[in-house]
Amino acid sequence: MLNMHNTPAGKVFDVFNIMILGFIGLVTVLPFLYILAGSFATEAELTRRSFFIIPETFSLEAYKYIFSTDTFFRSILVSIYVTVVGTLICLIFTFTMAYPLSRKKLMGRNVILNLVLFSMLFSGGMIPTYLVVKGLGLLDTLWAVMLPMAINPFFLIIVKNFFQELPIELEESAKIDGCSEFSVFWRIFLPLSKPVIATFALFYAVLLWNDFFAALLYINDSSKWPVQLLLQQVIILSQMAIGDASQMGAEYIEPPEQSLKFAVIIVATVPILIIYPFLQKHFAKGILIGSVKG
């Protein structure tokens, strides 16, 4: 290694570079740390102090409220359901379609690939899609959130390219041993694509967990709202009282208005933050695998 960094000017540059990048890293996470601190703070502290990352008094009121009300707790369950079932559907649809499209001998392959590419350039748009979902009778069901995003065309192409890169001999030898096309896919190719499956499971799960717009469009029944849509209603539209009527009768708990908002953000973010480190080592590789050769 040549000493390309050791000139005085180079050293000054290095110091500045390290400091600036450290600052950028801090700016990225500080807002989140404040929200975390705020979710454990009392109402009084939130209206008095401007910015803090350690609350003076530690309070669990907001979380107690979230998990004691139907509204919030149910929306968390809805989100979990949509994410788990939806990710499974997305993976099945994407991988079963990507595999045949990766086989060059398949008649009609190019026609289908062009159909997929065209759908990336042009789409019917919001209203015609809405009318299709409505026409299928999916309005107010969770299928309306999961099915319209079952295949992401970009992901499909990347998975197809990945299958295409695997050596063709694998397929041929399995065939000689008497495997059908399906068992070649199931027993040979799928086990080899675990990192790719993990990557796209994460990507689909993030899309599904983070979705609020499909729910806003297709789901009027507030008992089926995922947590992201509830968040939009509570914070951005400031509608605190959604569905609270059901609570009125028995023991109505006064919501801790400020810290509740902080806590909902945390609840809606943490699941993603928990799986992120486990999959981080896969995804950079996962994206690049398929996209190197077009």
Add this chain to the structure above:
Amino acid sequence: MAKPEYALKNQAKHQVQPLTKYQRLKRDKWLYLMLIPGLAYFLIFKYTPMWGVLIAFKDYSPFLGFWDSPWVGMDHFRNFFQNPDFFRLLRNTLYLAVLDLVFFFPAPIILALMLNELRFTFYKRTIQTLIYVPHFMSWVIVASMTYLFFTAGSGAINMLVENVTGKQINFLSAPEWFRPLIMLQIIWKETGWGTVIFLAALAGVSQEQYEAAIVDGAGRLRRLWHVTLPAIRSTIIILLILRLGNFLDTGFQQIFLMTNSLNREVADVFDTYVYFVGITQGAYSYSTAVGLFKAVVGIILILGANKLAKKMGQNGIF
């Protein structure tokens, strides 16, 4: 496509007939079976809506249905172009798209170049892990955090502003703050993630080139200018084409979430207009026409940008 069969035919002593279409269908029956769910998905959720854009040329009424609603030709388009909303939407969309290109597009490139100069692997990894995180948060969360930070009264940033200047600013409802907030959000959320692809390109630059440059007496800036930047030029251009192709796609969810009745004058863009006029006011045909106009301009832009790149001697994306 049928290479193996033909190769066999030429070599074999006895003639091997290439498979007929029927035989190939039969041989690949499992593959075709596997295609069914995916094809059904594309036909139902992508191609039926494309067919559905025909309601832009009809007066769609939910009671009459798609087939029986009367044709009206280009009326909805004419109405849209004559509507004063049209220029407001065009101005707002272009404004945001240009700001995006000037402030957001270069940000990941600069950040990747800075990260690339770091020698401490552990420090580099840590920073990377931190700056990727916001990408995985939803726009609802980003918008919610923005509300909590900037809201008048108890917002943390507004309290800081009050401490310094003595009074608070209505960030969320003042039209002049709408665009800066949108830029701030997207830079915070996506810049880190945007570095992934540039860092991969930078990792591909050979060390010998740097060593050769050093031997020739090139300083740090010269190495950046003559070695590093040319090495990632094609990546930058491809991403620029993609960006130009989506020029009119101002982040829909982001803008939708930041729009309120007070900043609507600068916030309304084509996408949000389609939602407000179409879904909330029920003008299905008119808003489909707006959406179709935007989609067609979008296709022209992406094909144009691609052609331009090829003319300039770069690889396009098609």
